[in-house]
Amino acid sequence: MYEPRYARRAEAMRASEIRELLKLLEKPGIISFAGGIPDPELFPxxxxxxxxxxxxxxxxxxxxxxxxxxxxxxxxxxxxxxxxxxxxxxxxxxxxxxxxxxxxxxxxxxxxxxxxxxxxxxxxxxxxxxxxxxxxxxxxxxxxxxxxxxxxxxxxxxxxxxxxxxxxxxxxxxxxxxxxxxxxxxxxxxxxxxxxxxxxxxxxxxxxxxxxxxxxxxxxxxxxxxxxxxxxxxxxxxxxxxxxxxxxxxxxxxxxxxxxxxxxxxxxxxxxxxxxxxxxxxxxxxxxxxxxxxxYAAQVAKAAAHYRRRRDAMLTALEQNMPAGVTWTRPEGGLFIWVTLPKGMDGAELLRRAITEAAVAFVPGGAFFTDGTGRHTIRLSYSLPTEAQIAEGVARLGRLIAAGGA
Amino acid sequence: MYEPRYARRAEAMRASEIRELLKLLEKPGIISFAGGIPDPELFPxxxxxxxxxxxxxxxxxxxxxxxxxxxxxxxxxxxxxxxxxxxxxxxxxxxxxxxxxxxxxxxxxxxxxxxxxxxxxxxxxxxxxxxxxxxxxxxxxxxxxxxxxxxxxxxxxxxxxxxxxxxxxxxxxxxxxxxxxxxxxxxxxxxxxxxxxxxxxxxxxxxxxxxxxxxxxxxxxxxxxxxxxxxxxxxxxxxxxxxxxxxxxxxxxxxxxxxxxxxxxxxxxxxxxxxxxxxxxxxxxxxxxxxxxxxYAAQVAKAAAHYRRRRDAMLTALEQNMPAGVTWTRPEGGLFIWVTLPKGMDGAELLRRAITEAAVAFVPGGAFFTDGTGRHTIRLSYSLPTEAQIAEGVARLGRLIAAGGA
Missing domain, CATH: 3.40.640.10 (Type I PLP-dependent aspartate aminotransferase-like (Major domain))
Structure with missing residues (x-):
């Protein structure tokens, strides 16, 4: 009934991969590195x-x-x-x-x-x-x-x-x-x-x-x-x-x-x-x-200190758990670390397995590229999980990647 | 610098007549029938x-x-x-x-x-x-x-x-x-x-x-x-x-x-x-x-009673003050009365004179038409002025129209 009346642009406006994924995250017990939203603990x-x-x-x-x-x-x-x-x-x-x-x-x-x-x-x-x-x-x-x-x-x-x-x-x-x-x-x-x-x-x-x-x-x-x-x-x-x-x-x-x-x-x-x-x-x-x-100034200082601890926890966990062939960025700020998987490993496929086999979530990198590349990348956010959750979630992810890369 | 880079649609997006007019309304002492916004007295x-x-x-x-x-x-x-x-x-x-x-x-x-x-x-x-x-x-x-x-x-x-x-x-x-x-x-x-x-x-x-x-x-x-x-x-x-x-x-x-x-x-x-x-x-x-x-129910009842009094005041003032050849709607609700001016009278020109000569404002009707017609119409809102202001403002407007139509 409606389709023939939509504007041409409606074709370009589809449900996003991230949005569909966020629905899966309501599964209890999952450790999520997907969000990238601020920690409500910090709200004034x-x-x-x-x-x-x-x-x-x-x-x-x-x-x-x-x-x-x-x-x-x-x-x-x-x-x-x-x-x-x-x-x-x-x-x-x-x-x-x-x-x-x-x-x-x-x-x-x-x-x-x-x-x-x-x-x-x-x-x-x-x-x-x-x-x-x-x-x-x-x-x-x-x-x-x-x-x-x-x-x-x-x-x-x-x-x-x-x-x-x-x-x-x-x-x-x-x-x-x-x-x-x-x-x-x-x-x-x-x-x-x-x-x-x-x-x-x-x-x-x-x-x-x-x-x-x-x-x-x-x-x-x-x-x-x-x-x-x-x-x-x-x-x-x-x-x-x-x-x-x-x-x-x-x-x-x-x-x-x-x-x-x-x-x-x-x-x-x-x-x-x-x-x-x-x-x-x-x-x-x-x-x-x-x-x-x-x-403003006090909030910025508080947020930077808070997220710094979580970034440090994630960098440490990546060092300890990622197999050879995996590389990642070392950001001086913000909410994200970007991980490049071993050659040939697909981020979206890894996510499917991570959710079902390891109760860990993240965002596959492909969606961030306009040129069809980047399928072997994933985005990890450290903004919401605790330092203990970060250590545990990255360890699980490391095991999964090591197994998948074998 | 920017003009050549704007999208084609930018041509269709111009400052509105109403918006430009609202700037004039900051003039103190003006009785405004222009707004059409709710009376903050009613806010819960x-x-x-x-x-x-x-x-x-x-x-x-x-x-x-x-x-x-x-x-x-x-x-x-x-x-x-x-x-x-x-x-x-x-x-x-x-x-x-x-x-x-x-x-x-x-x-x-x-x-x-x-x-x-x-x-x-x-x-x-x-x-x-x-x-x-x-x-x-x-x-x-x-x-x-x-x-x-x-x-x-x-x-x-x-x-x-x-x-x-x-x-x-x-x-x-x-x-x-x-x-x-x-x-x-x-x-x-x-x-x-x-x-x-x-x-x-x-x-x-x-x-x-x-x-x-x-x-x-x-x-x-x-x-x-x-x-x-x-x-x-x-x-x-x-x-x-x-x-x-x-x-x-x-x-x-x-x-x-x-x-x-x-x-x-x-x-x-x-x-x-x-x-x-x-x-x-x-x-x-x-x-x-x-x-x-x-x-909700109480607010709706309160708002309807409030605006009804103001509509009544405006309809009475229009009856008492408008010269022959002017007609208007008698709404059963809402915030607006629509006035048709005597043949040949331009709403935008009337507004210019109303602001400068009578300290009264309203919205000329032309902007509401896509076909270039309606220049002899104006929109009056009774939502913000008091009943006394409505009586005074409509009387001034009636005199101006009578003079302009002579």
């Missing part, structure tokens, strides 16, 4: 309760908080974020900030703003699956960035894009503690990416969901900061669109993220926000502004 | 404060409330809405319900699900401006429904759609106390619309934002209820997609609306939800479930 519950209570106890504030509001977002929250961006070397004002329903909504809006069917989006291999889901509704083709090992020439990307009558529209990267690899792009690779974007005359979408969860090592400048420096400090001339979120540092439950970009882009995205869902919940934005002002 | 502030406090005081509930959650929405809220739909003659279960960020997001998702560029959306003239903004991102053409005075033949709609190589994809209506006219479609017109949709084999999108605000008269069955009855009571065979919201009865500040539809459509929309913003704020959904359970 008391401060959140206090913020809601204070706002709702004030007649004027509660009238405002429960009403419709402007699509750009709550001005004091935009101002706090602009100040935060200035600490990163990005000279933002509140006019450079749009509040979005998590950074996922920012990605959806950017797909909508830039992609006409047949256009090309440049993404890494692997890349964040949620970004692919957001973009794919607009029917792009994907081409592969290799910012560390060497991108192709601008001419090569341009020619590949024009085969379908489209153009290269943007480059998308998660430069810090990437989902899924946990790796961070060095400054040289960021600068080479800006060089490429300049030659292609395209924007760069910088997704920084995990950037604040650094456990050790030195922060690398934001791509937006590097690009702004090339434009004499003028953010409104920058080609970088920075997507940030409070989901990994404070809480994902209020659905508050942001875009920081040149004003013309923010104005365009604001029109999209208005047509999409009018505005983010104002009461949640008002609460988030209080949480950010009151607890 | 104490119950809302209590709900947040209770959820956040419970360690398990607060861990859940501040975490990511399933895209379909909070199961108890979906169950409450399904029960509510059953009182309307729609035999829904929770599986027929998707929670959206207000009903605006439902409209955006439906545009995304059904429209490929060049397809046709059938809308009334006038229709809800926000729906046009949501759909237009997907580059439809519009054709005009006249459910009361007579639609064209299915063949005529089909032929018009095929000229651009597209197809008719859906019919969109606000059947109860419509924005902008305040009018309600009689049952016969609803049935004729279903007849047309059957012949065209298209879904009907039923936007019910104002349906609960009935002051008097008899409720007309939901189009979805009428259509389900044609299918032996099987909602999963219905072609009607019902979009509901708590924004006009409880509060718009939590951003909670819903879609009720056949399960295959709900599953498709859930994928779109996941790719768009993952999920609605769970804490807000949990609060809304408590508000709905505890206060």
């Amino acid at each position: 519950k008391a401060a959140t309760a206090e913020a809601y209570a204070e706002i709702l106890a004030d007649p004027a504030k509660s009238s405002q908080a429960l009403q419709y509001s402007v699509s750009e977002g709550f001005p004091p929250l935009r101002a706090w974020i602009a100040a935060h961006m200035r600490t990163l070397g990005v000279p933002a004002t509140a006019d450079n900030i749009l509040i979005t329903s998590g950074s996922q909504q920012a990605l959806e809006f950017l797909g909508k703003l830039f992609i006409t069917a047949g256009d090309t989006a440049l993404v890494t291999a692997p890349t964040y699956l949620g970004a692919l889901q957001a973009f794919s509704a607009y029917e792009p083709r994907y081409d592969v960035l290799r910012p560390e090992t060497g991108n192709r020439t601008p001419q090569s990307y341009r020619e590949a894009a024009s085969v379908n009558g489209g153009a290269v529209k943007f480059a998308y990267v998660v430069p810090d503690f990437a989902n899924p690899t946990g790796e961070t792009l060095p400054a040289e690779a960021r600068n080479r990416l800006i060089d490429l974007a300049e030659e292609l005359e395209i924007p760069i979408i910088e997704d920084t969901a995990y950037v604040d969860l650094r456990f050790e090592g030195t922060s690398v400048p934001a791509i937006q900061a590097l690009d702004v420096a090339r434009h004499g400090g003028d953010l409104n001339s920058s080609r970088v669109i920075y997507c940030g979120t409070f989901s990994k540092t404070l809480t994902p439950g209020l659905r508050v993220g942001w875009v920081c970009a040149a004003e013309p882009i923010v104005r365009r995205l604001t029109l999209i926000k208005q047509a999409s869902d009018l505005n983010c919940s104002l009461i949640n934005q008002m609460v988030m502004e209080r949480l950010a002002t009151g607890t | 502030k104490a119950a809302t404060a209590e709900a947040y406090a209770e959820i956040l005081a419970d360690p398990a509930k607060s861990s859940q409330a501040l975490q990511y959650s399933v895209s379909e929405g909070f199961p108890p809220l979906r169950a409450w809405i399904a029960a509510h739909m059953r009182t309307l003659g729609v035999p829904a279960t929770a599986d027929n319900i998707l929670i959206t960020s207000g009903s605006q997001q439902a409209l955006e998702f439906l545009g995304k699900l059904f429209i490929t560029a060049g397809d046709t959306a059938l809308v009334t003239a006038p229709t809800y401006l926000g729906a046009l903004q949501a759909f237009s991102a997907y580059e439809p053409r519009y054709d005009v429904l006249r459910p009361e005075t007579g639609n064209r033949t299915p063949q005529s709609y089909r032929e018009a759609a095929s000229v651009n190589g597209g197809a008719v994809k859906f019919a969109y209506v606000v059947p109860d106390f419509a924005n902008p006219t305040g009018e309600t479609l009689p049952a016969e017109a609803r049935n004729r619309l279903i007849d047309l949709a059957e012949e065209l084999e298209i879904p009907i999108i039923e936007d019910t934002a104002y349906v609960d605000l009935r002051f008097e008269g008899t409720s007309v069955p939901a189009i979805q209820a009428l259509d389900v009855a044609r299918h032996g009571g099987d909602l999963n065979s219905s072609r009607v997609i019902y979009c509901g919201t708590f924004s006009k009865t409880l509060t718009p500040g939590l951003r909670v609306g819903w879609v009720c539809a056949a399960e295959p459509i709900v599953r498709r929309l859930t994928l779109i939800k996941q790719a768009s913003d993952l999920n609605c704020s769970l804490i807000n959904q949990m609060v809304m479930e408590r508000l709905a359970t505890g206060t």
